[in-house]
Amino acid sequence: MSNVIGIIAGVVVSILGIFLLIFWWPMFAAVFKGIFPILLILIGLGVLIYYISEIKSKLEMGKEQATTPEESKPR
Numbered sequence: 001m002s003n004v005i006g007i008i009a010g011v012v013v014s015i016l017g018i019f020l021l022i023f024w025w026p027m028f029a030a031v032f033k034g035i036f037p038i039l040l041i042l043i044g045l046g047v048l049i050y051y052i053s054e055i056k057s058k059l060e061m062g063k064e065q066a067t068t069p070e071e072s073k074p075r
Helices: 002-023 025-067
Strands: none
Touching (some): 002 025
16 A cells, blocks of 8 residues: 555656746756756866876886786796
8 A cells, every 4th residue: 555655646746846847947947057067067077086096096006016026937
């Protein structure tokens, strides 16, 4: 019985959300225009930080491989 109530509540809330989105579209568009550049900046910074850390870790791995003596040298 609780599953049916959850489905009904989900449908009612979804319909209400669609109705309010249509009714408040100009306000939603204004907020989205204000948030979108900030989101792009944050996503760009996140990508930049990720790839800089990837480059640093590759450099560190290269240094570790260069400093460790190779044990399996052919004779």
